[in-house]
Amino acid sequence: MIENLGLFGALFLLIVLALRGGNIVFSALLASLVVIVTNPIALADSLNQYFTFGKLGAFSFAGKFFLLFACGAMFGRVMGESKAAASIAFALAEKLGAQRTLWIVTLACALLTYSGVVVFVVIFAIYPLGLKLIEQANIPKRLLVGAIALGSGTFTLTALPGTPSIQNVIASSALGTDLFAAPLLGIIATIIMFGAGMWYLEKQRKIAQANNEVFIDNQSRNNSPANKAKEINSEDLPHWTLALIPLFFVIVSILAPRILIAIYGTELTLGHDTFNQLIKFATTQLILWPSISLFIGSLVGLIIFKSVRTQALKVLGDGTQDSILPLINTAAVIGFGGVVTQTQGFGDFVQYLLTIDLPPLMSMFVSVSLSSAVVGSSTGGLQIFLQTMAPAYLEMGIPVDILHRIATIASGGVDSLPHCGAVVAMLTITGMTHKQAYKDIFVLTVMIPVAATLVIIGCAAIYF
Structure with missing residues (x-):
């Protein structure tokens, strides 16, 4: 009995501390100690192992993602x-209108994530641009965080058919399906998430405008490269076409190998073997x-850009330093999940989920959702489900492609609780707190995805 109380108490403690703005590394360690004792x-x-170097260990995660951060x-x-x-921000605002900032940020994030760019990269790439845009439009910064969350952490990660996201790839490799499994269900969920998400963001923008809630950036200028963009006038800027070149190189270098593989297949005949090997390397890493x-x-x-070329080592060094706090904060929460998964209570919890007296599709939804919620990770929750529970649901007669799509979408709902590593990283990178921005994140990445999952379960039940 005390074991289960310890698990739920630790999870509750971590969520409360996160919502109250407590240091997330200390909070994760304290919650882990509660589980241990x-x-x-x-x-x-x-x-030494579960929290640090296990499969869900903090330093296993930090080591894997250090270069990316x-x-x-x-x-x-x-x-x-x-x-x-x-x-770029000035150009977009001039061409499209600053009032469309939330659409611009959401669609830019969606394009990058659907192209296979990891969520953390998208946050780093889009945040400086989005920050300047919302300043131009005088939109509260919390809604920028919401737009980033919607575009990078919902439909393109779990629902949109063909997405090369980690979640979709994990399900595909575990079940022997392809990335386009159950495409109709994925498209329906995508429409719901994107449509409802944009409706919510625009509604909040209008409410903020009516309440005189304006743009305020309380992030330290010394710690945020994006804030440097605030201290300039439009006439001091490089031309927007020149400014797009670095971003163009990033996107093209990521997309080009996938496009070539899609056109020519895995057996490339594009010239020298070294080039072919480079293409294959790019698509597998x-x-x-x-x-x-x-x-x-x-x-x-x-x-x-001469302004940074003359101080190249300092700029790159400062950038590397910028990555440490988001990386460690995220890793600490992942480490907490690593400790939780080693307990008997978690094992019993997994077995209990398999015996819930619910229709198979609903039981599967509950199983994936709760697994992701406990570890605060859609990837971790989906892995746990696929390794421990998916075979039982396949034996119940659920078609493998439907299981793939519903399980993947369900993993991206209740995972986004306050202790979620991606949420922690997003707030840290953008300089926001849970108190300031989590309400919008919760609506966009928990409530709406859960509703979308329930809708497609209803659709699938018609044919299952």
Whole structure:
């Protein structure tokens, strides 16, 4: 009994501390200790292995994603200090109107994530641009965070058919399906998430305008390269076409290998073997290749813009430093999930989910959702579900393609609780707190995706 109380108490403690603005690393460690002392698991193994170097360990995550965070932050520094991000922002606001900022940010994030760019990279790449746009439109910063969350953390990660997201790839490799499994269900969920999400953002923008809620950036200028863009006038900017070149190099270097593979297939005949090997390397390294692409974009920016070229080492060094806090904060929460999954209570919880007296599709939805909620990760929750529970649901007769799509979409709902690693990283990078921005994140990444999942379960039940 005390073991289960410890698990739920630790989860509750972590959520409360996160909502109250507590240091997330300390909060994750404290919550992990609560789990350890209330469960019969060894202290040494828990802290030296499960929290740190296990499959869901903090340093396993930090080691895997370090280059991605570092290169993303370097790119953000270059785009911010060269004033390139501000130049693009001014051009977009002039062409489309600053009032369409939330649409611009959401669609830009969606394009990048659907192209296979990892969420953390998208945040680093879009944030400097979005910050300047919302300043132009005088839109509250919390809605920028909401737009980034909607575009990078919902339909393109779990629902849109063909997305090369980690979640979709995990399900495909585990179940033997392809990335376009159950496309109609995915399209329906996408329409719901995007449509309802944009309706909510626009409604909040109008409410904020009526309540005289304006743009305020309370992030430290010393810690945010994006804030540098605020201290300039439009006449001080490089031309927007020049400013687009580094971002163009990043996107093209990420997309080009996938496009070539799609056109020519896996058996490339594009010339020299070295080139063919490079293409195959790019399409198989889902984390390393985007990191290289971001670094290439940073180098291109340094070459083009004299203002950063003359202090290249400082800009890149400051960018690397910018990445440490988001990386460690995110890793600490992942480490908490690593401890939780080692407890008997979590194992019993998994078994209990399999015996719930619900229709198979609803039972599966509950199983995936709760697994993701406990570990605060759609990736972790989906992996746990596929490894421990998916075979039982397949034996119940659920078609494998429907299981793939519903499980993937369900994993991206209740995972986004306050202790979610991606939420923590997003708030840290943007300089916001849970108190300031989490309400919008919750509506956009929890309530709406859960509603979309329930709708497609109803649709699937008609044929299942």
